[in-house]
Amino acid sequence: MNVMDTARGRIGLAVARALLAASLLAAIAGPWLFGANQQTVLTEFFTLLTLAMMWNLLAGYADIITVGQQGFVGVGAYAFFGLTALAHLDAFLAVPLAAIIATLVAIPTMAVVFRLRTAYLAVGTWVAAEVMMLIAGKLPGFGGGSGTSLPIPIVKQFGSSVLGRVEVFYLLSLALAVMAVGSTWILLRSRIGLGLTAMRDNEEAAGSAGVDLILTRVICFLFTAPFLGLAGVLVTLEKLRVAPSASFSITDWTIYVIFIVVIGGIGSLEGPFIGAVVFFLLREYLAGFGTWYLIILGTISILVILIEPRGIWGVCRKWGIPDLIPVSHFRRARSAVIRPLAFADKVPARAERRSHSRRSAL
């Protein structure tokens, strides 16, 4: 029986949502509430949360497992550097332009890597990101393989004092995270999102029920690119420099992100939040262990996949806790009875097709 049918469950849900709203308000009031160090950590948190939202949308819903997310982060970083330091554009104008450039790079990338599917696509995106990194290391004016620092005058456009800049970067990263979560939520609530949720649960069935799988994947892939690019801009502002190995870091922008999503719960909006909190707590206590920290993270994620593939939020769902951020469309009871019957005759046909598609590649 659903926990939500009890009064206690409903109160619990209301409390959880109120906490979520309160933490958003606290985040907006961050510059007055938190010290500079906390704001810096939170800036990083919001950047990683944005990346996790994007990876979760692709891997958890659209069935695009990418190991090449760092490519677009790096493109955003390098685009921002090029537009400000080399083309001398206004820094605040360069931020949206960097997002547009990341999207423009995503179009041809998608055209190439989408020729591959599933596991092949995953490694294909990795190759694409490697190519972007190697090309970035060859661009004139960007400091080659070792990278270069962002000129001071550009940094000063975000505030004349160090503390002022910390605040501006904090608010920028908060805005990015809110935009990322908000627009992902709108996307999932839309007609496309309905198709995405169907794809998450059963791709073949979604396709046979009329979801345009390819178009949906294309939309999702292009949707993530500007956010990844903007995350790259923030990373550059935090580190005050670009370098191929750091701006295109697979560890920082993809491996950590995968841990966050897997631990929190893939295929849900709540998962990346939970995962990001867990990740930052683990990092706080374990980062001193160096390589052991990564070994522990790897072990945890393997255990999560083997024990509960839907992560911490998957366990919560099993207890009957409904979505804190509602993405479902509720239908009336009458149509809910009719739907399974309408689909019953399609089941054998689907099973038959599956046996054909399983032919050997040997």
Next chain:
Amino acid sequence: MLQTILNLLVQGVLIGGLYALFALGLSLSLGVMRFVNIAHGDFIVLGSYVLMAVASALGWSPFVVGLLLIPAAFAVGYLLQRFLLQRTVGKGILPVLLVTFGLSIIIQNGLLETFGPDTRKLSGGAIEIAAFHLGLVDIGLYPLAVFLVAIASIGGLEYLLYRTSVGARIRAVADDPAAADLIGLTSANVYAIAMGIVGVSIMVSACCMSVWTNFDPAIGPSRLLAAFEAVVLGGLGSLWGTLVGGIVIGVAQNLGSQIDASWQILAQHLVFLVALVFRPRGLLSKG
């Protein structure tokens, strides 16, 4: 000039044999279990370190130690599939990808913790520097030997899959695990045997690689990408195709390295991406 280019081409073809060895195991796991082992390259590096540790402890040639370690490599592959990867079978592509991804991180950092970040290389003795002239080109004896090992491995695997009863079982399970289970094959066991064979191919690659090139704990991913590109270029599921793919990658690297060192890998990836646009089903396909 002509001589330089000819030499580059020949070196490229010969190192293609090494890439074909990397790709062979990946191709088998893709064809039978239908997953990409993200940790494939890291397992090759792990094999090289184990080889190094055992060879230096015993003071024996790495080739002898490599041969002795083959049964152990089979056992590791078998157990890995039986007790870890098998748990993800039938749950789609994501769980197995993420598990091997986690393994990759664990192996890389485990090696870093145990052996440190230094670059290593094993000494293979006199064969390493021996070479002979053939017309305009110089051919190293060791690269030639690795190329022959690659041909023998592909031929051996081809024979195993298509001429033996174990191979018939593997192909049956690859075709349809549920039907194979129905006629009395235990697909879990057959998968584990296939992964054991992948383990053997990884040990052979590790042995060939560790004497030929430098290695450190972080180079696994680049080996995985080379293996993956060779598999896709050669055509999915084609064993001899991995040799073609490996050669294309080797030649692209060698020609690229003429521009400058960093073009070596860029040329490799670009050739792969261009081929993917024009020949998505592999270079040998009709379109």
